[in-house]
Amino acid sequence: MTRGLQVCALAIPMTLTAQTPPAGAVPAAPPGAPATNAPFRPPPRIRPFPTPLTVPGQPIESRVPEKADDKPAFAGQTRAPYQATAPFKVTVVTDKLDTPWSLAFLPDGKMLITEKPGAMRILSKDGTLSAPLAGVPAVAFIGQVGLLDLALSPKFATDQRVFFTYSELTGDDHSNIVVARGRLDEAGLALRDVSVIFRAKPDLPRTRSANQGGRMVFARDGKLFVTIGDRSQSPPWDVAQKLDNDLGKIIRITPDGAPAPGNPFIGKAGALPEIWSYGHRSEEGLTLNPETGELWETEHGPRGGDEINTPEAGKNYGWPVIVHGIDYPGDTIGQGITTQEGMVQPLYYWDPVIAPSGLAFYTGNLFPQWKNSLFVGALRGQMLDRLTMSGKKVVAEEPLLVDQHSRIRDVRMGPDGAVYVLTDDTKLLKLTPK
Numbered sequence: 001m002t003r004g005l006q007v008c009a010l011a012i013p014m015t016l017t018a019q020t021p022p023a024g025a026v027p028a029a030p031p032g033a034p035a036t037n038a039p040f041r042p043p044p045r046i047r048p049f050p051t052p053l054t055v056p057g058q059p060i061e062s063r064v065p066e067k068a069d070d071k072p073a074f075a076g077q078t079r080a081p082y083q084a085t086a087p088f089k090v091t092v093v094t095d096k097l098d099t100p101w102s103l104a105f106l107p108d109g110k111m112l113i114t115e116k117p118g119a120m121r122i123l124s125k126d127g128t129l130s131a132p133l134a135g136v137p138a139v140a141f142i143g144q145v146g147l148l149d150l151a152l153s154p155k156f157a158t159d160q161r162v163f164f165t166y167s168e169l170t171g172d173d174h175s176n177i178v179v180a181r182g183r184l185d186e187a188g189l190a191l192r193d194v195s196v197i198f199r200a201k202p203d204l205p206r207t208r209s210a211n212q213g214g215r216m217v218f219a220r221d222g223k224l225f226v227t228i229g230d231r232s233q234s235p236p237w238d239v240a241q242k243l244d245n246d247l248g249k250i251i252r253i254t255p256d257g258a259p260a261p262g263n264p265f266i267g268k269a270g271a272l273p274e275i276w277s278y279g280h281r282s283e284e285g286l287t288l289n290p291e292t293g294e295l296w297e298t299e300h301g302p303r304g305g306d307e308i309n310t311p312e313a314g315k316n317y318g319w320p321v322i323v324h325g326i327d328y329p330g331d332t333i334g335q336g337i338t339t340q341e342g343m344v345q346p347l348y349y350w351d352p353v354i355a356p357s358g359l360a361f362y363t364g365n366l367f368p369q370w371k372n373s374l375f376v377g378a379l380r381g382q383m384l385d386r387l388t389m390s391g392k393k394v395v396a397e398e399p400l401l402v403d404q405h406s407r408i409r410d411v412r413m414g415p416d417g418a419v420y421v422l423t424d425d426t427k428l429l430k431l432t433p434k
């Protein structure tokens with residue numbers, strides 16, 4: 001009952017213009033948090049992340065769940081057993097990056113890298129970093145956002161197009177996630193013909209900077225999936241459950257930014273036609289399963305509820321109605337339930353959270369033992385989490401790069417079969433067999 005009233009007050013119907021948010025549209029900060037309009041900082045009550053356990057057959061997580069009575073919905077949904085696999089060596093390709101967020105491999109073996117403050121650079125195989133490319137638009141760099149993901153056009157060899165996401169400043173100190181594209185002029189160190197092809201709706205005060213998603217991946221059919229986080233603060237709002245906005249959604253668009261034909265809510269009154277799936281929080285890992293072509297996603301959940309999902313058309317992934325864990329200040333979220341008819345269970349979750357960012361399947365030949373592993377970067381968890389998969393079931397977990405003591409932002413398999421990892425500070429690491 002109380003929750004119903006609360007949800008009502010927090011929703012942002014699209015009929016309201018985001019430039020003039022109504023009084024009360026932004027939830028009050030929790031006790032002890034900064035005043036309205038100051039960047040939100042969660043209270044310092046999160047327990048430090050201990051070194052993961054590495055006892056064969058035992059989970060790497062040894063702490064109690066954040067919510068004492070929280071239980072998995074099915075066996076193996078969390079805390080898979082540890083499994084040691086392949087020894088490897090770590091090479092620092094560069095430590096000259098400034099808060100890198102994403103990378104893509106160019107056909108000539110170089111890499112294109114985004115840095116969150118707003119630069120895009122080319123990195124050669126020997127670790128030489130170019131000056132920032134000209135032509136990259138100004139980004140709203142604040143908190144968790146700035147210049148974010150990038151992806152090469154599936155036809156890059158002929159169109160040289162680069163797609164990228166960033167937080168764009170709009171009007172009266174608002175911001176939103178946008179998707180842009182441009183043509184890479186490598187010799188001229190520039191992006192040409194840059195245009196924004198999609199803007200998430202609505203824009204919101206840019207101080208609401210957390211939980212914005214911003215990952216994207218091209219599907220096999222050339223359509224582009226993009227994650228838009230719900231920009232939730234505490235207590236969470238329920239925009240992810242409403243189809244009249246892009247927040248807390250995965251969208252599916254054409255390379256021109258239009259809703260992709262065949263999307264599940266096209267023609268449904270009150271629903272945005274670009275929406276693919278909903279009920280997400282902050283999705284910061286997105287990739288295709290190379291064997292099946294299906295979409296795989298990780299998202300930042302509440303305190304105790306980071307998830308892996310395989311988002312399907314029109315389905316509801318539950319946030320903030322069904323959740324593992326609690327709100328960051330320590331409160332129960334909604335009714336404190338983890339299952340409900342019509343809402344999809346995560347195929348795996350972490351409790352306590354690891355803050356997953358970056359997601360990649362391994363299909364290379366350098367590491368036969370890693371074949372079909374799923375790699376998950378962990379920010380708070382400060383590890384590269386390797387998951388042994390059996391279909392959609394996580395059957396083993398192996399914490400890698402723990403001795404780097406670094407927040408891991410992104411992970412990719414290179415064309416050479418090595419694993420490339422961006423840390424959240426300055427480094428690109430390369431993992432090869434020992």
Ligand SMILES: [Ca+2]
Binds near residue numbers: 307345
């Ligand atoms: Ca969920």
